[in-house]
Amino acid sequence: MAEVSLADTRKVFGTHTVIPELSLSVPDGSFTVLVGPSGCGKSTLLRMIAGLETTSGGRIEIGGRDVTAVTPSQRGIAMVFQSYALYPHMSVRDNISFGLRLARRPAAEIDGKVRRAAEILQLEPYLDRKPAALSGGQRQRVAIGRAIVRDPGVFLFDEPLSNLDAALRGQMRIELLDLHRRLGSTMIYVTHDQVEAMTMADKIVVMNAGRIEQAGSPLDVFDRPQSPFVAGFIGSPRINFFKGGIAESRGGDMVAVRPEHLRIVETGGRWRGRIRLLEQLGTDTLVHVTLTDGDEIVIRAPRMGPELQDAQVAIDCDDRHFHVFCDGQRVD
CATH class of the missing domain: 3.40.50.300 (P-loop containing nucleotide triphosphate hydrolases)
Incomplete structure (x- = not known):
């Protein structure tokens, strides 16, 4: 050794x-x-x-x-x-x-x-x-x-x-x-x-x-x-990146959230969009969503049926799962 x-x-x-x-x-x-x-x-x-x-x-x-x-x-x-x-x-x-x-x-x-x-x-x-x-x-x-x-x-x-x-x-x-x-x-x-x-x-x-x-x-x-x-680079599916007000309010120019930390909610939610594609993994489903601003994100959700294809959804995330970056570096 x-x-x-x-x-x-x-x-x-x-x-x-x-x-x-x-x-x-x-x-x-x-x-x-x-x-x-x-x-x-x-x-x-x-x-x-x-x-x-x-x-x-x-x-x-x-x-x-x-x-x-x-x-x-x-x-x-x-x-x-x-x-x-x-x-x-x-x-x-x-x-x-x-x-x-x-x-x-x-x-x-x-x-x-x-x-x-x-x-x-x-x-x-x-x-x-x-x-x-x-x-x-x-x-x-x-x-x-x-x-x-x-x-x-x-x-x-x-x-x-x-x-x-x-x-x-x-x-x-x-x-x-x-x-x-x-x-x-x-x-x-x-x-x-x-x-x-x-x-x-x-x-x-x-x-x-x-x-x-x-x-x-x-x-x-x-x-x-x-x-x-x-x-x-680390993590599969790839992490989601968000810019704009949600990043600026936390002192950064970019916020990242892993797919498993996003969730589809019935009311409220920080983002809204349309389900574009469902990838069935058996126990989980990868939900590809086109947001209202045109950005594409992925959510790892509990098993979902194909009837939700093209559905309009609201999406949220707990603040503790945000990764905030400014000028290419993490903001703690």
Whole structure:
């Protein structure tokens, strides 16, 4: 296990600054998720930690050791990529042990580590199979097993589940969390999927245009977003934004309310509109409403019938659920 620390780290490609000066502390033993839209710099940052991208400035420490100029193989890390990158002509056993064999480790050590990784990842029945005979989830576990046998201080994951279907992604999220609990290792995980980030992380780092917008626990980031970007990116369905008098009366230029905190009321209400679309989720219904001023909002409501399509409704919200922003920052 090892803490990862970045101090004023930056990355420049030619005249283009991908990551301005950035500082981040990843606690020892944490499952930290870097999340943000495509092109925000999260994968570049991960590759800098791995040593696959050189830094243009600043300092990177792993386990208290300055590794800024250290080669990837000497950083005490193991990386799992989006593509499985398995050798198709090798068995699962040989794929997992390849790095150890390349390093000429003793046969008994290699066998012991491969068996331990296979047990942890439930790959024991497949050790003599080729990758072509495995499912996508099993292939990803082989790639993870190849990382486990290196006994790294830090695991780095670069969108490892993005090639899997939705059901398998859900299963693999659980398996990765179970793996983290069993190993207790520091893990840094990159994804653009905010649901993955919320369900897997004990620390979320929300990135935008190479900068850290906010870092904290999943519930802290969800309950107290520090900028409109974080409020809009974290949470599904997306948060609703309101401008005008309701924001100004609270000292801001924008108010945000999550869909689950809006409710349809029989009388009164701050807003009025027409139900444009109903998305049935079974126990809940996502109600898409066009307000009288033309804005579109979404309400997560208890199950509603299709007969309410096109109905005129009044909408309200408890004041304590308002997120107020001014000049791009949260107003407490």
